[in-house]
Amino acid sequence: MKLSAHYSKASIIITISVLLVGAVVYFFAINYIADNQLNSDLTEEIGEVIEYVNFHGQLPKPVDFDEDQTSFVKTNQTYVPTRFFDTVYKNPKEKNPEAGRAIAGLISLKGQHYITTITVSRESTEDLLQIIGAITLALSIALLVILLITNRYILSGLWRPFYDTVNALKAFNISDSKRLHLKHNKVDEFNELNRVVETMASRVKSDYQHLKHFTENASHEMLTPLAVITAKLDTLIQDETLKPEQFEQINDIYSAASKLSRLNQSLLLLVKIENNLVDDAELLSLDGLISQKIRQFNELLLTKDINVIEHLEEKEITASKYLVDILLNNLFSNAIRHNTDHGQVIITLTANKFIFQNTGSENPLNDKRLFERFQKGQKSEGTGLGLTIVKNICNLYHWDIAYSHENAFHTFLITF
């Protein structure tokens, strides 16, 4: 649920409860005031009746007092406290009984006591209450509607900078050289948030740059010692008095040094691709490059008697020839290295797809970790960086690469 929805929910619940409590309090307060008003009217009426009785020496006729209904009941009681009470008022002109308010008091006339009751209609106050109630209800509904609209539109407008920041963060790319720039807005809190996010992003970026520089420098620094090792080995094997066992040892050192050097080159290449340092993109004919690669790898394919089937349509891409070369090299090297003898390689190129399939181990590779660094088959003698490089080259040019395993073919699908 969105924040604005949470907020709407809370504010509507609170508003409704406050309105309900208010309505109850309101009802009782108006009732109380109306009763007081009626009571004081009735007190005045009974005062008038007493005055009339004292002046005329007789009981007034009921019609003398407008619509108020006055009744006199003889009583022997000498004392009755004056009291107000709710009763039913029967308007002689109308059939329906109405709610009424009455006062009862004792009047003495010529030694005879009468209980005098004056009843007035409450209809006017009831009407007033209804009108007030209706107005209040209408106001409450209007308030709720306005609240809903406010929450929906004004709140979402207020939160716009927040969503801008979130979108900027979603698009944040650590290897991108551009600084993260967030728009200034009117809300202090969001400005504060943006400031913190910008600081954090630039710190993360500079840390990442340092790390990359470190990788690059470390790789470069390793090259000279590696050159020394290779040169020493090249010199050492000139001594033909060495024993075969010693040559065997030297062979292993050669392999290790060569592997180390290839690892180093691959790491440097990755840094270069990630830093976007290879920017010699040009228009290339991919089908031409693939045919050329097939010829280049022909001898290697022949040693394993691998059959190549190619379906190449014309396709031009804009990319660095150097990188496309590496991409194809890595795919071909893998397809040959992991292939079985008398295996097959199927290469399909269409206007938007490049499919590279090869036979090999019967088990599918782990497609989740396949493109990660140093993920390689147990028997593989490669660096474990080949497919990472392929993936990074694809990323650089916004191509999509996916792996699947079907009908005994390991399939790499690049979608342009």
Next chain:
Amino acid sequence: MKLLIIEDEQALRDNITHYFNDDGNICESCSSLLGAINKLSNYDYDCVLLDIGLPDGDGFAILEYLKAQMKNEAVLIISARNSLDDKLKGLNIGADDYLTKPFHLAELKARVVAIYRRKAFNSNNKLVFNEIAIDLLGRSVDVNQIPVTLTRKEYDMLLYFIANKGKVISKNALAEHLWGDEMDMHDNFDFIYTHIKNLRKKLLEATANDYLRSIYGIGYKFSPQ
């Protein structure tokens, strides 16, 4: 051939000097930019091996110096930086070739011999090794005046062996030479064996002497004896 090796890493410098000296070349070496300019101003060399990263400055300065002095040394850059920009820059200023560390001495030798040949024998495109004559422009090989048809890889291999004659060349060095850096196929030596076998067979069939010897599984040696 008279060489100047400009390299600050002593171990590497010694090995290069030693490797080249064996073949009757004269090698001098120095470890700094200043020393190099000093030597180059006093003597002429056939070829200069230049490390770009020197302690007292950028090796490109030497290329500039040679250009300014109109000196005609062939220059091969050795760099610890595998950067395309550096490579292009070096070749633009007048270097003849560019080799990235780490490299095999055999590869270095083959490259130096090649650029030296290009500079020194502009008119003469024939390379002769006893009864084997190679036409470098036409890329054809004759043994005792009988043409031998070699594949591209066999031809490259033959040139590589002749440049490193009398030296044991490791399989790794051969693989890297034949397949280049990018192939990532260096652990696969089967095809080298096939190529060597074919080259040797073809040369023997053309009545050449058997110069190629396998050395204890580590590599091969092409020697006149």
